[in-house]
Amino acid sequence: MSRSQKSDALIIDTLRKNGYKATTQRIAICRFALHSRDHPTAQRIYNEVRKMHPTVSLATVYKTLQILTEHGLVQELDLPQSQARFDSYVGLHINLVCMQCGNIQDFDDKTAQEMVESVTAKAQFTRTGQRLDIYGMCKTCQDRTK
Amino acid sequence: MSRSQKSDALIIDTLRKNGYKATTQRIAICRFALHSRDHPTAQRIYNEVRKMHPTVSLATVYKTLQILTEHGLVQELDLPQSQARFDSYVGLHINLVCMQCGNIQDFDDKTAQEMVESVTAKAQFTRTGQRLDIYGMCKTCQDRTK
DNA sequence: TTTGCTGCAAAGGCTTTGCACGGAT
DNA sequence: ATCCGTGCAAAGCCTTTGCAGCAAA
Numbered sequence: 214m215s216r217s218q219k220s221d222a223l224i225i226d227t228l229r230k231n232g233y234k235a236t237t238q239r240i241a242i243c244r245f246a247l248h249s250r251d252h253p254t255a256q257r258i259y260n261e262v263r264k265m266h267p268t269v270s271l272a273t274v275y276k277t278l279q280i281l282t283e284h285g286l287v288q289e290l291d292l293p294q295s296q297a298r299f300d301s302y303v304g305l306h307i308n309l310v311c312m313q314c315g316n317i318q319d320f321d322d323k324t325a326q327e328m329v330e331s332v333t334a335k336a337q338f339t340r341t342g343q344r345l346d347i348y349g350m351c352k353t354c355q356d357r358t359k
Numbered sequence: 360m361s362r363s364q365k366s367d368a369l370i371i372d373t374l375r376k377n378g379y380k381a382t383t384q385r386i387a388i389c390r391f392a393l394h395s396r397d398h399p400t401a402q403r404i405y406n407e408v409r410k411m412h413p414t415v416s417l418a419t420v421y422k423t424l425q426i427l428t429e430h431g432l433v434q435e436l437d438l439p440q441s442q443a444r445f446d447s448y449v450g451l452h453i454n455l456v457c458m459q460c461g462n463i464q465d466f467d468d469k470t471a472q473e474m475v476e477s478v479t480a481k482a483q484f485t486r487t488g489q490r491l492d493i494y495g496m497c498k499t500c501q502d503r504t505k
Numbered sequence: 506t507t508t509g510c511t512g513c514a515a516a517g518g519c520t521t522t523g524c525a526c527g528g529a530t
Numbered sequence: 531a532t533c534c535g536t537g538c539a540a541a542g543c544c545t546t547t548g549c550a551g552c553a554a555a
Contacts, residue, residue, distance in 0.1 A: 282439070291437035291438060291439055293428070293443065320478060320481075320482055324470070324473070324478075325474050325478065327470070328468065328471050328474050332453055332455075332466060332468050332470075332493065333495070336455055337501075338455050338498065339495045339496040339501055341495040341496070342493075342495070343491075344490070344491075344492040345489075345490075345491050346490040347486055348486070348487050349479070349485045350484070350487070351484060352482075
């Protein structure tokens with residue numbers, strides 16, 4: 214599955230197909246979480262969604278994110294000393310995590326895909342997912358530091 | 360740096376070189392954390408260390424693990440819905456995380472090393488570390504499930 | 506109408522912090 | 531003798547849960 218803009222109709226459909234009611238709160242949260250490319254925290258999703266739906270609660274955000282995670286529509290990234298961040302790109306890719314600015318850049322790489330498949334086979338492992346992070350400093354921060 | 364058994368003498372030396380006092384608690388915690396291969400949680404390290412030093416506190420375990428993490432002697436692995444786990448193998452390797460039994464198996468792979476270096480170069484990233492996880496079910500659990 | 510969802514507040518779990526005593530240098 | 535580290539308890543922070551009212555099907 215590659216990056217794709219999910220329309221509200223598709224979101225509603227997906228929710229209903231999985232036995233969830235398509236409430237306005239859920240739709241708003243899904244819309245933001247599934248379209249964002251900058252790995253937001255639950256708190257930031259809450260802040261953003263509240264701009265349109267001022268009564269939404271953080272609990273609902275967490276509950277909805279849990280649904281999305283369980284159904285493989287977003288991936289939860291836990292990093293030390295920071296809140297969980299959610300990645301709407303669930304395909305096999307690399308996260309370039311900048312320890313300076315906190316930015317996370319997605320990076321596609323064919324070798325990475327082959328490597329994961331080969332390792333899985335070699336270890337006789339049944340793979341359901343993966344997470345490939347590289348930590349360091351992004352180009353922008355390197356330039357700024359100079 | 361590959362897997363290596365650190366002697367107490369080396370642990371004491373390393374602590375002092377970095378400006379830390381070599382207390383008996385720290386030595387015990389370091390000994391266990393650096394020698395363990397099964398990615399223990401802070402709580403488990405605490406339980407184990409308490410067998411020898413019944414008065415040690417969880418706070419001290421956390422503080423010592425923080426020192427080890429900051430100096431790159433262990434790596435902290437955060438997974439959703441679970442306590443942080445600590446990996447004494449800080450070299451570039453793959454974590455095969457079994458979602459069934461919770462076991463984490465380290466796996467060395469040359470292709471992975473090359474891939475990380477190549478991606479880092481391509482993205483003009485300055486790398487300080489990485490984390491490569493594959494999630495799924497280990498051989499043992501597959502066999503047991505059958 | 507029925508069922509499940511929301512929002513609130515409170516609880517929970519892991520981790521960190523403040524402080525006075527005690528041990529390492 | 532000095533200073534850092536320890537242990538305890540309390541606080542902190544993110545996340546989850548319980549529940550009564552409310553909205554979706």
